[in-house]
Amino acid sequence: MTTATTPNVQEDLQRIAKKWKDKPGSLIMVLHEVQERLGCVPRNVCLELAKLIDVPVARIYEVVTFYNYFKTEAPGKHILSVCTGTACHLKGASKVLESLSKELGIKEGESSADKEFHLQSVRCVGCCGMAPVVMVNGAIHGKLKPESSGKEIVAQYRGK
Amino acid sequence: MASAIINGMPVEITPGETILEAAKKLSVKIPVLCKHPDLDATAACGICVVKIKATGRTLRACCTPIDSGMDIVTEDAELVQVRREVLELIMSKHPNECVTCARNQNCELQTLCADFDIRHMELPSLVPDIAKDTSNGTIELDPRKCVTCGRCVQVCQEKQNVWALSFLDRGIDTRIAPAGDISMAESPCVSCGQCSAHCPTGAIVECDETQKVWDKLIDPDVVCVAQIAPAVRVALGEAFGFAPGTNVTGKIYASFRRMGFKAVFDTNYGADVTIMEEGTEFVERFAHGKGALPLITSCCPAWVDFMEKYHNDMIPHFSSCKSPHEMVGALTKTYWAEREKIDPKKIFVLSVMPCTAKKWEVRRSADMSSSGYQDVDVSITTRELARMIKQAGIDFATIPEAQPDHLLGAYTGAGTIFGATGGVMEAAIRSALFLITGKNAANPNFEFTRGLKGIKTGSMQVAGKEVRIAVAHGLGNVETVLDEIRKAKAEGKEPPWHFVEVMACPGGCVGGGGQPYGVTDELRLKRAKGLYQEDGATLWRCSHDNPYVQQLYKEYLGKPLSEKSHHLLHTHYVQRPTYRR
Structure with a gap:
């Protein structure tokens, strides 16, 4: 059986559902609010939501898995967003990604087992002059050396 | 009554009728894969492309209403080539396992490939590595053979209101499965088998007990x-x-x-x-x-x-x-x-x-x-x-x-x-x-x-x-x-x-x-x-x-x-x- 949601989460889900229930086509808005509140849209929440907003679980999952933005598992604490926009791409973004991936032992889109890090790629973050760039929890790390970037960035944030 | 022209032949049309339906009245059989007579057109596969004669613009016959005065070409060398390319693309994601497939000699994709002389697989194979789901013992799901036409999902959700099957992920990763990485046996599936009756390939078939x-x-x-x-x-x-x-x-x-x-x-x-x-x-x-x-x-x-x-x-x-x-x-x-x-x-x-x-x-x-x-x-x-x-x-x-x-x-x-x-x-x-x-x-x-x-x-x-x-x-x-x-x-x-x-x-x-x-x-x-x-x-x-x-x-x-x-x-x-x- 799926684990039940806590009373606090229950209350929030009910509040969100009530707000959107009668507005047709609002599933995405509901999911946005849920992810904002919980950091992700896990399976047990999908089952709960289905009842609250009267939308089949299958439909909720179709939307959650279609959009990259929605996550079914909570991401790690530190979110590493590797920019793969044009400038960063030319300056070795794929090597930066590879380096981080090797350092953490995870693939793009995954979180480390200890839930300290989440690795993802994003398109241009608007700091092309500093390419290649990794954004960590919103802070920019630029002019990276692609091969050693993984070690350097992870060391700065591990345990913090 | 309004009329249009298909392959040089005049045809009387009714409002809302698709090119596919109008062509049928002239004994013109436009090939289809994703479209099933029971279901609404989703234009997922692209096999049914036809051309506007004057401009050469291509349209999908399954979902395009035929308008008064339209002059349509449904068959020519270029269209045959387009359809072959669509088939080759579909086959690049489909395992070449016809002989051991439950739908051998009874498969809509196999028939199309035969009709269109698909003899070589030029494109690199991108068959997804997804395990078969035989968990409910009634119908089995082999997502590798799925051409993502969507018939099963449409039948399961809209016709049967069961909502066991869904489209998960997107783009080339799109697959049919019960919501949330669970097995068919754990899903709401009621084994009616309408998905298998509507699947054009061997992606969903009955569990064979012969x-x-x-x-x-x-x-x-x-x-x-x-x-x-x-x-x-x-x-x-x-x-x-x-x-x-x-x-x-x-x-x-x-x-x-x-x-x-x-x-x-x-x-x-x-x-x-x-x-x-x-x-x-x-x-x-x-x-x-x-x-x-x-x-x-x-x-x-x-x-x-x-x-x-x-x-x-x-x-x-x-x-x-x-x-x-x-x-x-x-x-x-x-x-x-x-x-x-x-x-x-x-x-x-x-x-x-x-x-x-x-x-x-x-x-x-x-x-x-x-x-x-x-x-x-x-x-x-x-x-x-x-x-x-x-x-x-x-x-x-x-x-x-x-x-x-x-x-x-x-x-x-x-x-x-x-x-x-x-x-x-x-x-x-x-x-x-x-x-x-x-x-x-x-x-x-x-x-x-x-x-x-x-x-x-x-x-x-x-x-x-x-x-x-x-x-x-x-x-x-x-x-x-x-x-x-x-x-x-x-x-x-x-x-x-x-x-x-x-x-x-x-x-x-x-x-x-x-x-x-x-x-x-x-x-x-x-x-x-x-x-x-x-x-x-x-x-x-x-x-x-x-x-x-x-x-x-x-x-x-x-x-x-x-x-x-x-x-x-x-x-x-x-x-x-x-x-x-």
Whole structure:
């Protein structure tokens, strides 16, 4: 059986559902609010939501898995967003990604087992002059050396 | 009237008609893969591209309405090339495993590749590495063979309202699966098999159990017994070149005997027994106030599963009758075994059904082992029987017809129409009338129960009282009926109907998930016609007139709803979760 949601989460889900229930086509808005509140849209929440907003679980999952933005598992604490926009791409973004991936032992889109890090790629973050760039929890790390970037960035944030 | 031009030929068009539909009227067959006549066009595959003659602009024929004055080209060298490229792209994601595929020689993708001379695989193969899901033992899912046409998802969600299948992820990673990485067995799937009936490839097929049957047939210590469902007799012939609706009952009996079955029974007989039990149940509730109204039929296992998962507040309304093949199974291992002095332990009962859900039903609960053994050992689909007959080296076209063993094989016209939507109701009315008034109806045909309208209703006067009836088929039509029942209940009003029939598959069992491929409304009607023709030609039109059923009650069961009947022929229902995980 799926684990039940806590009373606090229950209350929030009910509040969100009530707000959107009668507005047709609002599933995405509901999911946005849920992810904002919980950091992700896990399976047990999908089952709960289905009842609250009267939308089949299958439909909720179709939307959650279609959009990259929605996550079914909570991401790690530190979110590493590797920019793969044009400038960063030319300056070795794929090597930066590879380096981080090797350092953490995870693939793009995954979180480390200890839930300290989440690795993802994003398109241009608007700091092309500093390419290649990794954004960590919103802070920019630029002019990276692609091969050693993984070690350097992870060391700065591990345990913090 | 508005007109357009297709391949230089003028064609009259009606508003909203698609290019595909208009072309059909000119005997122009535009190839399709994702489009199915039962379903709305989704324009997923791109095989049906055609051109505007003047501009060369390409359009998808399945979803583009034809406008007045349009001049369309559906076939030329360039279009053939485009279609070949689309096929090559689809094949680059499809395993090249035709020979070991359940749909070999019966696959829409394979046929298109043959028609378009796809002889080389130029593109790198990108077949996804996703495991087969065989968890529910009725239908199996092989997502690697999926061409993401979306037919199964559309059928499961929109036609059947089951929502077991969904499209997960997107782009090249798009796959069909139950929501949230769970197995089919853990999903709301009710095994109706409509996904498999609509899949153009081998991505969803019935779980093949033919080997289990061969293993028993070769075992000298086993007494093999077979029965066929009503709808099988008017569809199996299609696998051997007979026109849809051709009644091949006698040839099926003969085939069973050749294969080595010791006794050949008929589920239609079980249908007659079902009517005796269910008709009596109805009279008890309607005339004597014993139990909730409306009474809802329970012959369809996918409907039973759906009700237990989605509408279990209806349990008190459900008939406690088992389905006809389960009744035949239970009676084979008790009544027949005792008469023939055969140890029921040695009996193997095969039922051939138009249905994939029957595979689940045979092990649904302990009630399905009322004889002390599993009452029906294996249930195979019409498609599986067709293959077995071919494997057995039987020339089906020329094999002379044979008779069944009458004890559990003789049937009435009422039994045979069980295979079409409305048939159970029509059969039940015939006997309920007799049970209440002591007389058969002057005209046993109750036309309002027939045809493909999603919900059919009607009423009649029986002994001065009005009996109101509803028939629904296709699980997507059920909710409307149930909601009206709930509404009346909540308001303390009379129920809108006294007796309700539900069959999960559109058209009833003739359109079942285990029937030969290629089902459309046209085919459903032809198969149903075959059943009504047999009904019209039988000596007995009413279940209670079946002398072998009368003998059963006299010799063995006593009377309908007796203690023995309850033990062998009735079951219980439980609430089931939609998601087991």
